[in-house]
Amino acid sequence: MPQMIFVNLPVKDLEASKAFWGKLGYSFNEQFTDEHAACLVFSDTIFAMLLTEERFKDFTKKEIADARASTEAIIALSADSREKVDELADAALAAGGSPANDPQDYGYMYGRSFQDPDHHLWEVMWMDPSAVQG
Template sequence: MAQMIFVNLPVKDLETSKSFWTKLGYSFNPQFTDENAACLVFSDTIYAMLLTEARFKDFTKKDIADAATTTEAILALSADSREKVDELVDAALAAGGSPSNDPQDYGFMYGRSFQDPDNHLWEVMWVDVEAMQRATAEGGE
């Protein structure tokens, strides 16, 4: 069985978060979704558990970071092309997300970022692996 990852994120309003990600074309696993949590499906092995802050506190003794002022993590998603990077980030911004960092364009790698409604930082990246390997072999970065 392939290893899976479940990223757990606190959210202030679960319905707002679910609506945001649905507008980006993602779905939720109903087996792990209720009034306190929603299992956001990125792929067969990658999930984000969106947890109400009260439910999130059940799993930690630490304070919940205020993502509006503190960066707790930067979550990166791959994309199949430069165009797909733009499509996903543009959809995120249209769905209520906000801009994050400036776009990164290295020719063989392109990325943009956004913040979701709870201010979690997301990057969407495309990499042409063959072009990156050629650039590296030629002494580039």
Template sequence: MPTMIFVNLPVKDLEVSKTFFTSLGYSFNPRFSDENGACLVISDTIFAMLLTEPRFKDFTRKEVADASAVTEVILCLSAESREKVDTLVDAALAAGGSPSGEPQEYEFMYGRSFQDPDHHLWEVVWMDPAAVTG
């Protein structure tokens, strides 16, 4: 079985977050979702558990970061092309996300970023396959 990753993110309004990510073309696994959290399926091995803040607090003794004021994490997803980077980020902005930083353009890499409704930072990056295997 391949290694999987489950990123846990606190959200203020679970339904707003579900609507946002559904509009980006993602789905949710109902088996791991309820009124306190939803399992966002990003790929076969990458998932984000969107947890209401009270449920998120059940897993930590620390304060929950206010992502509108501080950066607690930057999540980066790969894309298969420059066009896919633009498509996903443009969809996020149209769905109510907000811009986060300037596009990054390098000889072998292109990326853009956005903030989701809870201000979590997401980057989407394309890298030239020749540069990666190089």
């Protein structure tokens, strides 16, 4: 069985978060989704558990970071092309996300970033496969 990753993120409004990611074309695994959590599916092995802040607190003794004021993580997603980077970043901004940083263009690698409605930082990156082979 391939190793999987589940990124756990606190959200203030679960329904708003689900709507945001739904507008970007992503789905949720209903088996792991209820009124306190939603399992956002990126691929067969990559998921984000969007947890209400109340539910998130069940998993930690630490305070929840205020993502408006500090960065707790930057989550990067790969894209198949430069165009797909732009499509996803533009869709995120149109769905209520906000810009995070200027685009990064190194020729062989291109990326854009955005903040979701809870101010978590996301990057969308494309890298030319020939640059990796070499």
